[in-house]
């Protein structure tokens with residue numbers, strides 16, 4: 558809200574079956590059917606076995622994941638089915654996460670947790686996806702739902718600066734400080750727009766200050782793993798959707814979260830690496846004065862917020878929770894201190910780790926082979942292999958995140974010749 562505004566718990570598969578290292582491999586579904594007896598499998602409108610790889614079957618232990626494409630009248634989408642070899646049954650899993658564009662693709666098993674899917678006919682930036690089949694998030698969701706789950710996660714080149722979590726009691730000036738920061742550095746920082754069940758204040762805009770949401774829809778989205786954190790604050794439900802944070806980061810900006818202490822605790826416990834700042838008032842009396850002067854709450858609400866403020870101030874010293882405490886006495890002085898804190902954190906300098914000049918150009922790569930940490934992609938645009946960009950290596954050694962957000966830390970570089978590529982494989 559700059560400055561209007563601001564959980565608990567991110568979300569992990571049953572994996573009973575044994576897997577022999579090296580037993581996983583990629584094969585066309587047709588080959589699978591030819592080689593082994595399989596139960597009847599009817600998928601309406603999945604294109605099977607074409608040269609364009611509109612479907613793949615990937616064997617992981619006792620399961621075969623079939624990633625296909627279904628077309629209905631208006632659009633095509635991915636269809637995923639799992640063949641359980643032990644029970645000889647087909648399972649249709651719940652598929653979480655935004656799915657790839659679904660044109661045509663190639664796929665390969667990266668490890669027992671995820672499958673790399675490379676889309677063709679879209680920009681390189683949009684072409685790399687992971688289908689998570691047994692990551693901690695998928696395991697957790699499987700437990701919650703009591704049924705089979707898989708989840709998409711988009712691969713993003715490079716790493717971003719750590720998000721900044723700002724907490725502190727209501728009325729201390731978090732929103733005011735954030736608004737100053739966003740005004741001075743509009744291209745550097747982006748605000749994580751939270752969801753809340755509270756009613757909008759005058760001048761608050763849906764989608765800008767908050768996503769104002771109905772409780773049942775918000776609770777459903779939380780149960781489906783869409784939230785990084787959520788909390789009941791001053792009688793309402795507030796939460797940070799994963800999309801709120803990822804969309805800021807996708808724009809190349811550093812994400813600022815204005816959330817309460819419970820939310821900060823949840824983010825600390827999540828996989829999101831962030832900087833945590835607690836903003837204190839110079840005194841309790843001054844806090845009360847600011848809350849009243851803002852004039853946005855009823856007397857009853859002010860009393861509730863002040864009661865909660867005492868508890869939040871008590872928790873500001875919780876070991877390992879906040880990295881920095883800032884006292885907001887004089888606004889300008891506090892803002893300067895905030896800026897100092899943020900520029901000190903340069904351990905994650907902006908870098909996209911990408912050596913490809915134009916990630917926006919349409920790409921048509923398919924998976925050629927893989928080593929321990931790299932996957933080699935070959936361009937299908939025609940020309941022979943001599944052009945550098947015809948062969949790409951995707952370095953998967955430093956991936957971070959994953960479903961239910963993005964998989965970041967991809968590095969892609971071009972390979973000069975097929976010989977270099979083969980050397981990598983040998």
Ligand SMILES: Nc1ncnc2c1ncn2[C@@H]1O[C@H](COP(=O)(O)OP(=O)(O)OP(=O)(O)O)[C@@H](O)[C@H]1O
Pocket residue numbers: 560561562563725726727728729730731732733734847848850851885886887888889
């Ligand atoms: N250093 C300061 N000195 C005096 N007033 C301040 C100072 N900082 C902020 N204020 C004022 O205090 C009021 C509360 O500030 P703000 O709305 O930014 O608080 P907040 O921490 O974001 O509250 P909430 O958690 O309820 O969203 C505002 O009217 C703001 O103008």
Ligand SMILES: Nc1nc2c(ncn2[C@@H]2O[C@H](COP(=O)(O)O)[C@@H](O)[C@H]2O)c(=O)[nH]1
Pocket residue numbers: 561562563564724725726727731751752755786787788790791795796797815816817818819820821
């Ligand atoms: N845990 C979360 N807390 C949040 C979130 N968004 C805002 N907040 C906090 O709520 C209070 C009240 O905000 P207000 O706009 O009603 O005054 C404040 O402390 C915010 O920091 C959220 O997504 N998660």
